Amino acid sequence: MKKMMFMLIALMTVVTTACSSGGGNAGNTGNAGTGGDAPSEGAAPAETAAPKEDTITVWTYPVHATYEDDLKELIADFTAANPHIKVEYEMLSWAEGPKKFDVALNSGNPPDLYFHSVDGQYVASGLALQLDEYLTDEIKNDYLPGTLELGQIQGKQYGLPIYQYQWAWGGNKRILEEAGIDWKKIQQEGWTWSEFLEAAKKLGKDLPDGGKQYALVTDGNGANNDFIELLSRNNGIPDVLDKDGNFQFNDERIVETLQFIQTMLNEGIMPPETAALDAKTRTEMFYAGQAAIISKAIPYYDVIIQNRNNDIDAGKIQGEKIDFVLLPVPHNDDAQPQTVMGGEGYVAFRQKNDKGAEHAKNTFLVMEALSGAKAGNSANELCLPFVRQSQAELFAGKGKANPDNLAAADAMAANRAEVVVLSLDDATAAKMKQFKEQVLKPNMQALYASEKSPEDIAEEFKSRGQSLFGQ
Known part of the structure; x- marks a missing residue:
């Protein structure tokens, strides 16, 4: 939510959403689970291979005052269902985080997931992970009209937004x-x-x-x-x-x-x-x-x-x-x-020493877990438009903004301006x-x-x- 935060920093001395800096924290871990292919017909039953343990790194920001609590809960839910995938996160500060990420990207070693709007710079690096092959119809149909496109560069998916910022x-x-x-x-x-x-x-x-x-x-x-x-x-x-x-x-x-x-x-x-x-x-x-x-x-x-x-x-x-x-x-x-609007959420990356197809798939699984229905609490806390139907349903009637201001935000959303950079x-x-x-x-x-x-x-x-x- 960098763009949004800068609008808060740039305006309210409270960074664009609760606006406080954070330090590094480690995410939850899990043990190996089970899985694998079924034995061929006529063959003797064999033990299925356990999924390979993997670690996904996430760099994010204090998106709102209690976002780290949200993140911990989302990670806990994910690792309970996928105990072989360990998720480690670091909470960056709005002041220094962008610089740290740029250094990591330029060195060829970005985190697997980074909280930001999609950016042509990321695609130009050759390290942004294209997501189209992982998007199921269920996921695509959950996004409200015009919102999934906020994570695309020239029609290719590189990010999953979790809310729409609005200026x-x-x-x-x-x-x-x-x-x-x-x-x-x-x-x-x-x-x-x-x-x-x-x-x-x-x-x-x-x-x-x-x-x-x-x-x-x-x-x-x-x-x-x-x-x-x-x-x-x-x-x-x-x-x-x-x-x-x-x-x-x-x-x-x-x-x-x-x-x-x-x-x-x-x-x-x-x-x-x-x-x-x-x-x-x-x-x-x-x-x-x-x-x-x-x-x-x-x-x-x-x-x-x-x-x-x-x-x-x-x-x-x-x-x-x-x-x-x-x-x-x-x-x-x-x-x-x-009305200037856009999407902010997670963008996925490979590293110059590519960790392989299974790691890329696991990266997307974590990304989806951090962007689903429960992740809609960020939009709810920030009084911003949801991007997914499941989010809107889960947080219906729980908005925190004054009703007049919520109605004003809805009226302005009807005049949403195109995000030009996504087409270049x-x-x-x-x-x-x-x-x-x-x-x-x-x-x-x-x-x-x-x-x-x-x-x-x-x-x-x-x-x-x-x-x-x-x-």
């Missing part, structure tokens, strides 16, 4: 209602850029302590591209490239998107110091009532803020309690609303990543700092796009 904005109910904003209507019907700008005029004001209340706060310190990507998708731009590899950031719509951000800065809708704001400061401003809306929220914020409110009641921390409102990202007036070949996906890191990120920093105009940035996009993509 949105989040609001402070008190501030919205004091300004007369009909947030329930926005949740169900969405809003345009023009409607947002009109609402923003009502959301900014001077505070009694001499500070300012802003309509919107985002982190502009160059940590990520989330803000521009959310807005550009809501202006008809699917990504830097479209699914056919056509460059999109040479379009007039990217100029419009950059100009929209500049307007929010110039009109004081966002803080003038946006370029210097990091995730922690942005979160503190939202908690302190200095911002009505925070960018790139996820449904799980509902639970996080409920927990914070409980801590305030218990005297553990001080501050104003907040009623969280999940809000769709506004879309340009002549564009369709788009490895080389093209790598170039798109390079563009985002080397071109998009520094230029957004320059926009927040008023060092470059939208028009100048758009021209650089065109130039660098031509250089990287030949378009």
Whole structure:
């Protein structure tokens, strides 16, 4: 859930789901069981061969506050049925885990299973395990429409998602209602850029302590591209490239998107110091009532803020309690609303010293065990959409989010944007990543700092796009 966590780290100072670091832990072990083929007709009965003992390694993250408890239970269930397969897991931290995995992958010795979205980089390594031969009709039919595909690269299965992440904005109910904003209507019907700008005029004001209340706060310190990507998708731009590899950031719509951000800065809708704001400061401003809306929220914020409110009641921390409102990202007036969603779960790998077909099969068996019905508790805890029918049935009526926010998440899911990178070949996906890191990120920093105009940035996009993509 790296992407999701970064949205939490990037927004709430609580990592994208409960957000705590973890240390290494060993999984459960089991003894050899029995199995084997039946003797041929007419032959004397023979002892069946015991299954070969095997060890599957899993690297994962604190997906939600009690995910390690979930994991232990899932492993215990699996080893009870498959005592010859030992499962060892390590709980990585969100800060250091990705680096550790990249080193392991580059050295040719990744874990058998890693918690992440599927990534073209993994396929390009030659070590990602293709899963299509292991997928039974029963498994495929259990996935809800369009969700199994979230674990595919160019139509080939490399991962099994356990939930759908969903990016949105989040609001402070008190501030919205004091300004007369009909947030329930926005949740169900969405809003345009023009409607947002009109609402923003009502959301900014001077505070009694001499500070300012802003309509919107985002982190502009160059940590990520989330803000521009959310807005550009809501202006008809699917990504830097479209699914056919056509460059999109040479379009007039990217100029419009950059100009929209500049307007929010110039009109004081966002803080003038946006370029210097990091995730922690942005979160503190939202908690302190200095911002009505925070960018790139996820449904799980509902639970996080409920927990914070409980801590305030218990005297553990001080501050104003907040009623969280999940809000769709506004879309340009002549564009369709788009919700950024994708799948996160487990991706399977071989090692450069291949351990053979039986080990690969066992890896998939563990993967399926960690992705099945009970694994749906992650979606339940995170207030995110399920990916499997069995999960939805098992956790029906047990949701933790406010009903209004759950309904808003469902409404936004109807406008799910395509995940472009899943359709690109490895080389093209790598170039798109390079563009985002080397071109998009520094230029957004320059926009927040008023060092470059939208028009100048758009021209650089065109130039660098031509250089990287030949378009």
